[in-house]
Amino acid sequence: MASNNRNLGFEFFKGFFKENPVLVQLLGLCSVLAVSNTVVNSISMGIAVLFVLFFSSFVIGLVKDLIPSEVRIPAFIVVIATFVTIADLFLKAKFPDISKALGPYIPLIVVNCIILGRQEAFTKKNKLLPSIMDALGMSAGYLIAILLMGIIREILGFGSILGFRIFGSSFKPILVMILPPGAFLTLAMLIGFMNFITRKE
């Protein structure tokens, strides 16, 4: 039992750092680069991914033994697309402004390689509980990475955090940080930092 618990803990926390989907596995970068210009967008995107990944892993973990392996990919995609559409409609109904800011990137979670990747690499081969832990850990890792990007880019590019100005009027925002090049620069520095730490270990 003890070893089981340790395993669950490991499956949960590995996504945070050691196997961070964005900064180590370099998956799902498209949305990370595109919508991390503000903290609000980053959090919304992170939560949407968490919602989709959690429920997809849960449902697929429940029914995976019934699905013939020849049709597993279409079956997985249908499940994922269902939750993505639910998330999209929910945001449109309750948070129209956020939905507008995230644009096509919510529907595009369907093809985000983190989601399908976890189903193929983990849920398919493991029991339900570890799969859920894995899903939560991986989406938390995604959330942490995109949030870091959002914080850095919003502070430097707008001089604010969550829309509140944190510098005096003398601060001149570094415009490039909220433009696409700023996304690449920030991501590169974060990945470089990750590599630096892991090498020392």
Added chain:
Amino acid sequence: MRKEYRMIIVLTVIIAFAGSILAYTYVSTQEAIQRNLDNSKKTALLSVVKGTESYEEQVIDDKTSILTAKGSDGSVLGYGVMITGGGFQGAIKLMVGFNPSGDTVLGIEVLENVETPGLGNRIVEDGFKKQFEGTTPPIEVLKGQKPEKKSQVQAITGATISSKSVAAIVNNAQKVLKENLSGETGKDSLEVKVEGYLQKVMPGVRMEKRGSLYFLEEEGEILGYGIIARGLGYSDSVAVFLCVDTKVSRIEDLLVLDGSEVAVNRTKFEEFSQKLKGKALPLNIKGVEVVTGATVTQDAIISAVNTGFEILKKEIKNGIK
């Protein structure tokens, strides 16, 4: 069970489940989504036409619709034109408020844009939007100098293209509104003007439009040809309607149609166009100052005439008889 059947059954069941869950979600969110859309429309209309209580929407095409804003007593307070046009990076969607006659802009609201954050995106700032209040299109965008006339706004530093795009969309909004107010749908305002003019000066002459050319006929005999042509002026283009004889050798008649510069000095330009009647084509009097203080606009008219002449000559040569 055979594997093929199992595959089909499993996929069908999953898709049926997914379909029903989605149908349920769709139905339960649709109302809120529609309400959000209506709200954003209504909020935008309210901010450009103050005091609006209700509105009627008339959809022109997939990019344009006209909202008639009514007050509490049912009177028309003005119009909101919801219109999409091109910006620097992508489409800009505006709500443009007009007074009931459609001449003056009451205000603008930016509904959607994907302009560069920090530069072009500043078109959403009040400082820029407020400039449009009380302007009379066609609006001209000035760079780095204060507007003097009612038809001028100042561009945002570093975002000239976005600023100009907004002005162009506003101008276009007025065009659409005017066309629909006068009830002359399907014809642009220039054509309407030309037809009105011809009926006045040449009653009995039948005009037929083929492509961009006008054929002027009386009792089955072709009297001449006409064309609408443009020339580039000082801050705006100038449109003229040029009538020529059957040999396309001289000007039979000339009507200066529009352009913000023409509006200021209309009588002078009318006199000028009368003087050009009967002159041989192409015109070669560039640089001769006839209308004092408006040499550039005058040259624009001449270049419009010559452009029209070139097109006519080519078209007639191509064998339109």
